[in-house]
Amino acid sequence: MTVTITHNGEIAVVTVDNPPVNALSQDLRQSLWDAAETLDNDPSVRAVVLICAGRTFIAGADVNEFGKPPMPPHLPDLVKRIERATKPWIAAIHGSALGGGFEIALGCRFRVAVASASVGLPEVRLGIVPGAGGTVRLPRLVGPALAADMVTTGTPVAAPKARSQGLIDAIVDGDLEKGAIDFALAALAHSLPLALSDRAVPAVDTAFWDKTAKSVATRAKREEAPLRALACVKSAAEADFETALAFERETFLQLRGSDQAAALRHVFFAERAAPRPPELSGASPRPIRSVAVIGGGTMGAGIAASLRDAGLPVTLVERDQAAVERGLANLQAIFDGAVKRGRIDPETAVARMAGIAGTTDYARLADTDLVIEAVFEDLDVKRAVFTQLAAICRPDAVLATNTSYLDPDHIAAFMTGRERFIGLHFFSPANIMKLLEIVPAASTAPDVLATGFALARMLGKIPVRAGICDGFIGNRILKVTRAQAERLLLSGATPQAVDAAMRAFGLPMGPFEAQDLGGLDIAAFQRKAARARGETPFAPIADRLCEEGRFGQKSGGGWYDYAKGDRTPLPSATVTRLIAAAADGTLQRDWDEAGIVDCIVLPMVNEAAKILEDRTALRASDIDLVKIHGYGFPRWRGGPMHYAQARGLCEVVATLDRLAEDGLAEHPCDLLRQSATSGTFEVPR
Numbered sequence: 001m002t003v004t005i006t007h008n009g010e011i012a013v014v015t016v017d018n019p020p021v022n023a024l025s026q027d028l029r030q031s032l033w034d035a036a037e038t039l040d041n042d043p044s045v046r047a048v049v050l051i052c053a054g055r056t057f058i059a060g061a062d063v064n065e066f067g068k069p070p071m072p073p074h075l076p077d078l079v080k081r082i083e084r085a086t087k088p089w090i091a092a093i094h095g096s097a098l099g100g101g102f103e104i105a106l107g108c109r110f111r112v113a114v115a116s117a118s119v120g121l122p123e124v125r126l127g128i129v130p131g132a133g134g135t136v137r138l139p140r141l142v143g144p145a146l147a148a149d150m151v152t153t154g155t156p157v158a159a160p161k162a163r164s165q166g167l168i169d170a171i172v173d174g175d176l177e178k179g180a181i182d183f184a185l186a187a188l189a190h191s192l193p194l195a196l197s198d199r200a201v202p203a204v205d206t207a208f209w210d211k212t213a214k215s216v217a218t219r220a221k222r223e224e225a226p227l228r229a230l231a232c233v234k235s236a237a238e239a240d241f242e243t244a245l246a247f248e249r250e251t252f253l254q255l256r257g258s259d260q261a262a263a264l265r266h267v268f269f270a271e272r273a274a275p276r277p278p279e280l281s282g283a284s285p286r287p288i289r290s291v292a293v294i295g296g297g298t299m300g301a302g303i304a305a306s307l308r309d310a311g312l313p314v315t316l317v318e319r320d321q322a323a324v325e326r327g328l329a330n331l332q333a334i335f336d337g338a339v340k341r342g343r344i345d346p347e348t349a350v351a352r353m354a355g356i357a358g359t360t361d362y363a364r365l366a367d368t369d370l371v372i373e374a375v376f377e378d379l380d381v382k383r384a385v386f387t388q389l390a391a392i393c394r395p396d397a398v399l400a401t402n403t404s405y406l407d408p409d410h411i412a413a414f415m416t417g418r419e420r421f422i423g424l425h426f427f428s429p430a431n432i433m434k435l436l437e438i439v440p441a442a443s444t445a446p447d448v449l450a451t452g453f454a455l456a457r458m459l460g461k462i463p464v465r466a467g468i469c470d471g472f473i474g475n476r477i478l479k480v481t482r483a484q485a486e487r488l489l490l491s492g493a494t495p496q497a498v499d500a501a502m503r504a505f506g507l508p509m510g511p512f513e514a515q516d517l518g519g520l521d522i523a524a525f526q527r528k529a530a531r532a533r534g535e536t537p538f539a540p541i542a543d544r545l546c547e548e549g550r551f552g553q554k555s556g557g558g559w560y561d562y563a564k565g566d567r568t569p570l571p572s573a574t575v576t577r578l579i580a581a582a583a584d585g586t587l588q589r590d591w592d593e594a595g596i597v598d599c600i601v602l603p604m605v606n607e608a609a610k611i612l613e614d615r616t617a618l619r620a621s622d623i624d625l626v627k628i629h630g631y632g633f634p635r636w637r638g639g640p641m642h643y644a645q646a647r648g649l650c651e652v653v654a655t656l657d658r659l660a661e662d663g664l665a666e667h668p669c670d671l672l673r674q675s676a677t678s679g680t681f682e683v684p685r
């Protein structure tokens with residue numbers, strides 16, 4: 001870490017160099033404090049430019065310090081020190097000025113930025129509120145409405161918009177340091193604006209706070225930080241500066257030690273570890289400039305849309321012209337939907353469609369860098385696709401399957417050039433869902449694996465490396481979730497009670513509502529295939545529902561009944577009858593919410609531990625990411641593995657043993673029992 005001071009005439013330039021993201025570690029805070037002292041005492045200096053080396057401006061407080069006691073100089077004091085410096089400081093921003101980094105910039109008298117920069121207060125995403133005056137200075141700069149929006153969503157603002165909203169004072173074209181020095185010299189020719197702490201908060205109408213609190217509460221569900229952040233902005237509007245600052249600091253310190261903040265920090269670091277599985281070291285990805293998708297159904301169209309969103313030209317291949325037209329119509333519907341929701345403008349939708357070429361001719365793929373197959377889940381159909389691709393594509397083209405249940409090694413068994421083959425398992429809707437399971441086959445070359453991870457980065461997805469087994473990581477655990485949900489029905493719970501308990505736990509939907517939405521037929525098809533392989537999947541009631549043609553919302557009924565044209569789930573007398581018949585003789589219990597959650601979530605944890613045990617996943621935190629980004633597990637609970645560890649693995653083991661003795665779950669696996677002795681998941685070497 002270095003902080004250097006250079007001089008350009010009357011302007012001093014303070015350069016922070018603390019890789020990777022110039023986070024405000026204790027020694028950086030001290031060095032900036034010392035720089036402020038030095039420059040205050042230097043009569044030759046009239047203004048100070050604060051700039052950063054590397055890829056970004058200061059990206060925030062050092063998250064690694066959050067588990068430890070705060071060490072002086074504390075960030076709020078440093079921001080004040082800069083704000084009260086005898087010369088004006090000018091923040092020169094590139095990359096991201098986030099959290100404490102933006103708070104430092106708010107302590108500066110001016111902020112200038114390159115057009116590609118962004119600024120924001122993303123603390124709520126870490127389960128905390130800004131802790132160095134962000135909620136108190138920001139409303140003084142741009143008013144309570146924008147401040148409330150920024151601190152409760154945590155969404156960064158791009159520099160051009162930030163300029164128009166008054167968050168920054170100027171956009172610098174060309175060299176940032178020179179532009180900031182020129183800005184400083186020009187600013188010195190005029191009287192200085194007041195420091196933010198000396199300004200008043202513009203008034204808002206009295207209804208604003210209640211209205212905003214309602215919408216924040218709806219969005220945040222059970223996440224604590226957004227409403228607490230709003231309370232800080234309100235306090236800034238109602239109390240004097242110092243009182244509001246003290247209120248913000250107290251809120252920050254309380255939340256910093258909360259379970260939600262610990263869970264969200266865990267997810268933050270998990271997301272940064274997942275893109276780097278050890279086997280990638282030394283492997284460089286192959287370039288991806290053009291992509292083809294085979295199959296234009298829901299999955300294929302979603303994948304193609306995601307590729308277009310990332311700016312890649314896409315060829316969509318279908319088996320006949322009618323299917324090509326259907327595939328293109330699916331894509332058009334996706335982009336139309338994005339326009340309707342305000343995600344893109346109509347011109348962008350037109351441009352996205354213009355970058356897609358539909359064809360039935362595999363010969364068009366001769367020079368494509370990456371091909372992703374998303375055809376029907378049938379081994380022979382997929383093998384035929386890869387035989388054609390292997391014959392037509394360049395030998396260095398990467399060929400990927402989006403299979404969710406078939407064994408990639410079997411799909412590639414007869415293909416030539418198998419080192420370029422890989423599984424890329426997207427989640428539906430593929431243009432929205434963040435998860436990408438990356439599944440190397442036995443033959444996959446390291447640089448092809450690296451290409452999968454590079455693609456995930458291009459698409460803004462969270463990549464998780466998964467080994468080969470039935471369902472990989474996510475769907476293998478999903479099978480347990482569904483089996484446990486049915487065990488609950490057999491032993492006295494209702495679908496409504498199970499769904500309500502899982503929603504109360506934090507999932508967007510319960511397991512039965514989710515099946516009705518997605519359709520029961522795909523899982524039934526997979527169970528049939530599993531039985532043909534000699535397996536015995538457990539879904540006694542779902543099997544009966546499918547026999548009766550109850551496939552979910554699309555057939556007018558599944559686990560629930562639905563009135564025509566209405567998606568509201570209604571209790572079903574048919575389902576009650578089927579449950580009673582299937583449960584015949586099973587001991588009936590009174591289930592409460594906590595019991596239902598344990599009976600579903602803890603067996604999921606046990607399956608996840610087996611997934612670690614057999615090396616299908618490399619890290620417990622990867623499994624957390626799969627469940628959060630692919631299945632809606634609440635982020636603020638940190639994923640199932642973090643949840644289990646936070647709760648105590650000994651308690652998890654004991655509860656599972658009790659459930660197992662009642663025939664309601666399997667006993668804990670060896671790895672879970674061993675991990676209980678240390679309290680954290682032990683990954684076998």
Ligand code: 3H9
Pocket residue numbers: 020021023055056059060061062063064075076096098099100101103122123126129130131132134269272273
């Ligand atoms: C805060 O500021 C609280 C204050 O209000 C109050 C305090 C009193 N700390 O994401 P990347 C590491 S809360 C420590 O892959 P990118 C990261 O772990 C903070 N380390 O890069 C990784 O390390 P490694 C508010 C951090 O270019 C490496 O940097 N700020 C921090 O894709 C690269 O990360 C935030 O929440 C940190 N704050 O994206 C900003 N940030 O290489 C969080 C990153 O060892 N950060 N690292 O795995 C980001 O959003 C992105 O990192 C950023 C760069 C957009 C900056």
